[in-house]
Amino acid sequence: MKRKYKRLETPRRILLGPGPSNVPEEVSRAMSLPILGHLDPAFLSIMEEVQEMLRAVFMTKNRLTLPVSGTGSAGMEAAFVNIVEPGDSVLVCVNGVFGLRMCDIVERLGGVLHKVEADWGKPIDIQQVRDELGRCDARVVAVVHAETSTGVLQPLEELSDIVHEKGALFIVDTVTSLSGAPLKIDTWNIDVCYSGTQKCLSCPPGLAPITFNDRALDKIARRSTPVRSWYLDMTMVQKYWGADRVYHHTAPINMIYALREALRLILEEGLEARWERHLKNHLALVEGLEELGLQLLVEKPYRIPMLNSVLVPEGVDEAIIRKRLLEEFSIEVGAGLGPLKGKILRIGIMGHSSTKENIEKLLSALKTILS
Amino acid sequence: MKRKYKRLETPRRILLGPGPSNVPEEVSRAMSLPILGHLDPAFLSIMEEVQEMLRAVFMTKNRLTLPVSGTGSAGMEAAFVNIVEPGDSVLVCVNGVFGLRMCDIVERLGGVLHKVEADWGKPIDIQQVRDELGRCDARVVAVVHAETSTGVLQPLEELSDIVHEKGALFIVDTVTSLSGAPLKIDTWNIDVCYSGTQKCLSCPPGLAPITFNDRALDKIARRSTPVRSWYLDMTMVQKYWGADRVYHHTAPINMIYALREALRLILEEGLEARWERHLKNHLALVEGLEELGLQLLVEKPYRIPMLNSVLVPEGVDEAIIRKRLLEEFSIEVGAGLGPLKGKILRIGIMGHSSTKENIEKLLSALKTILS
Numbered sequence: 001m002k003r004k005y006k007r008l009e010t011p012r013r014i015l016l017g018p019g020p021s022n023v024p025e026e027v028s029r030a031m032s033l034p035i036l037g038h039l040d041p042a043f044l045s046i047m048e049e050v051q052e053m054l055r056a057v058f059m060t061k062n063r064l065t066l067p068v069s070g071t072g073s074a075g076m077e078a079a080f081v082n083i084v085e086p087g088d089s090v091l092v093c094v095n096g097v098f099g100l101r102m103c104d105i106v107e108r109l110g111g112v113l114h115k116v117e118a119d120w121g122k123p124i125d126i127q128q129v130r131d132e133l134g135r136c137d138a139r140v141v142a143v144v145h146a147e148t149s150t151g152v153l154q155p156l157e158e159l160s161d162i163v164h165e166k167g168a169l170f171i172v173d174t175v176t177s178l179s180g181a182p183l184k185i186d187t188w189n190i191d192v193c194y195s196g197t198q199k200c201l202s203c204p205p206g207l208a209p210i211t212f213n214d215r216a217l218d219k220i221a222r223r224s225t226p227v228r229s230w231y232l233d234m235t236m237v238q239k240y241w242g243a244d245r246v247y248h249h250t251a252p253i254n255m256i257y258a259l260r261e262a263l264r265l266i267l268e269e270g271l272e273a274r275w276e277r278h279l280k281n282h283l284a285l286v287e288g289l290e291e292l293g294l295q296l297l298v299e300k301p302y303r304i305p306m307l308n309s310v311l312v313p314e315g316v317d318e319a320i321i322r323k324r325l326l327e328e329f330s331i332e333v334g335a336g337l338g339p340l341k342g343k344i345l346r347i348g349i350m351g352h353s354s355t356k357e358n359i360e361k362l363l364s365a366l367k368t369i370l371s
Numbered sequence: 372m373k374r375k376y377k378r379l380e381t382p383r384r385i386l387l388g389p390g391p392s393n394v395p396e397e398v399s400r401a402m403s404l405p406i407l408g409h410l411d412p413a414f415l416s417i418m419e420e421v422q423e424m425l426r427a428v429f430m431t432k433n434r435l436t437l438p439v440s441g442t443g444s445a446g447m448e449a450a451f452v453n454i455v456e457p458g459d460s461v462l463v464c465v466n467g468v469f470g471l472r473m474c475d476i477v478e479r480l481g482g483v484l485h486k487v488e489a490d491w492g493k494p495i496d497i498q499q500v501r502d503e504l505g506r507c508d509a510r511v512v513a514v515v516h517a518e519t520s521t522g523v524l525q526p527l528e529e530l531s532d533i534v535h536e537k538g539a540l541f542i543v544d545t546v547t548s549l550s551g552a553p554l555k556i557d558t559w560n561i562d563v564c565y566s567g568t569q570k571c572l573s574c575p576p577g578l579a580p581i582t583f584n585d586r587a588l589d590k591i592a593r594r595s596t597p598v599r600s601w602y603l604d605m606t607m608v609q610k611y612w613g614a615d616r617v618y619h620h621t622a623p624i625n626m627i628y629a630l631r632e633a634l635r636l637i638l639e640e641g642l643e644a645r646w647e648r649h650l651k652n653h654l655a656l657v658e659g660l661e662e663l664g665l666q667l668l669v670e671k672p673y674r675i676p677m678l679n680s681v682l683v684p685e686g687v688d689e690a691i692i693r694k695r696l697l698e699e700f701s702i703e704v705g706a707g708l709g710p711l712k713g714k715i716l717r718i719g720i721m722g723h724s725s726t727k728e729n730i731e732k733l734l735s736a737l738k739t740i741l742s
Contacts, residue, residue, distance in 0.1 A: 033381045
């Protein structure tokens with residue numbers, strides 16, 4: 001009894017959740033361009049361009065800058081699996097889902113875990129990091145720049161100084177912030193940084209841009225144990241992305257086409273103009289939400305402009321809001337996670353989704369639903 | 372000084388190398404369909420369909436059957452990282468690059484490695500596996516079904532019996548064989564099997580279909596140490612792909628669209644008809660190659676129909692053949708690897724690339740170049 005499948009069609013959504021964001025027409029077009037072999041000279045020059053453009057978007061000169069062949073979480077794993085050896089002390093800042101995920105990964109790698117925690121919705125207290133670094137011998141400190149689960153944007157510059165005073169390496173998760181808010185890898189002295197494609201880059205999920213500076217490469221070179229993952233071993237991956245072109249694994253060709261086009265559009269807009277657009281649209285969204293009587297979870301100075309966690313009014317079932325937004329208005333927003341489940345809605349206005357028009361549609365839909 | 376990038380265009384190639392293969396129009400179309408959120412009900416039903424169709428293509432009833440969010444090598448790592456614990460004895464059959472890769476992964480995981488080796492271009496001798504299993508206490512035996520680096524197709528049924536007589540688990544790499552040659556997971560009693568999308572499935576690279584049977588799940592459930600990879604931990608991944616829909620990592624949405632369409636086309640053609648097509652085209656290719664005076668590396672009974680390793684005639688520089696094929700005819704074929712570098716050309720006629728027309732074009736081009 002064979003089941004017959006129809007040709008795939010998908011509904012058109014306005015994606016205003018925690019990611020993925022909507023994809024520009026030119027990026028979609030790129031995905032369906034003719035496929036090339038992963039060693040074809042024409043593909044190798046696309047790889048060159050992608051690396052060059054990624055360096056521009058990360059604001060870094062780091063040679064080892066490339067997209068990992070997996071989603072943002074593979075980027076997180078790639079950062080830790082290359083840097084952390086069994087027995088290494090690692091200090092993780094935890095104030096949401098992605099900090100917890102870092103802890104989980106560190107423990108699987110046999111690292112000795114230290115934590116500085118803050119309530120979900122609050123930033124990490126830098127003094128606590130300083131104190132903990134005085135007590136423990138952490139060789140690595142990790143933090144999430146934009147905690148997608150709560151909407152908190154963590155200031156990085158002072159934290160980076162504290163980490164480097166102690167001679168530790170600084171790993172930063174910028175999955176939700178890259179190209180949506182100011183981020184300067186070299187100026188801010190970030191040693192390892194990874195992101196994802198499906199947030200402010202507005203490319204479909206499937207790749208994780210990552211960058212390592214020389215201090216990070218030096219730590220990798222001095223490892224006394226092999227990197228535990230073959231797939232994510234950067235010493236091997238870089239031989240394919242570097243001048244040697246040694247086959248490691250087959251690159252996700254068409255995803256790399258898409259990333260190439262997404263990066264091109266970002267550089268055409270200009271990084272500063274893009275940060276400005278995200279901020280302006282965030283302020284317009286907040287103003288509109290406040291007019292509807294809605295409040296944000298996070299205090300003003302620590303809000304991620306691209307990911308707004310909105311407190312659900314007393315007595316309102318947030319699941320019904322999300323369901324109605326999706327079914328009646330074809331708008332997706334996100335739910336709260338962990339301790340914030342049922343308490344917040346997560347509204348993302350990232351990359352191509354961050355438009356005045358989308359914000360107006362959302363506010364008008366919310367007005368209808370809440371009235 | 373800002374560099375200006377042009378809109379991406381890519382040349383149209385006839386891909387007759389070791390993968391990727393050409394992509395059908397309908398699969399390309401699917402990649403550029405509107406993106407959905409990874410928890411959108413419309414996407415969840417696409418996931419259901421993909422799992423259902425993957426089971427049909429793997430010829431299995433295994434519940435845990437899904438695409439890993441990475442390329443074929445991520446599938447290999449997912450198989451071993453979930454099954455192998457530090458100290459576990461693992462017997463790997465090695466007669467090419469991908470057997471060696473398995474060894475590398477087993478050692479990174481702290482497994483105790485045993486090997487049965489054969490010359491590159493020869494199949495594994497089953498008697499040697501039987502003997503080695505009598506000497507060592509391997510709990511896992513791993514083999515590559517279609518060794519893409521050499522063109523050898525390994526018979527699996529008798530090997531599977533030997534492995535299970537000893538109570539070991541059988542892991543099989545079918546990156547190059549799935550849907551191109553007979554493969555019956557349940558009938559042949561294969562415990563863990565992974566593949567890649569860019570070979571006979573004719574979907575761009577970026578996903579690794581994988582399947583685990585109950586014996587394999589039982590081994591995972593009885594682990595005394597956590598799976599060393601967070602990203603590839605199947606106990607967590609399956610909660611997202613299963614009924615719970617617990618967020619793990621963002622699925623590569625548009626890649627999954629593409630796989631869905633690729634699988635649909637395969638099931639429309641029918642598995643047996645597809646195996647037949649690959650075999651028929653292989654025989655036509657071999658006949659044509661022999662008319663040109665070219666010989667295959669592998670003996671007749673062990674040839675992969677979809678990946679033909681052709682001996683380079685004495686005094687001919689294979690790099691020039693590949694360069695001329697690509698530049699003058701826009702045809703890609705592959706080079707030899709490791710000890711076969713410079714000695715063979717690898718001609719893949721996989722999935723959508725496996726057509727009478729492509730074979731004729733290749734033979735005619737080779738005739739021009741070699742004359």
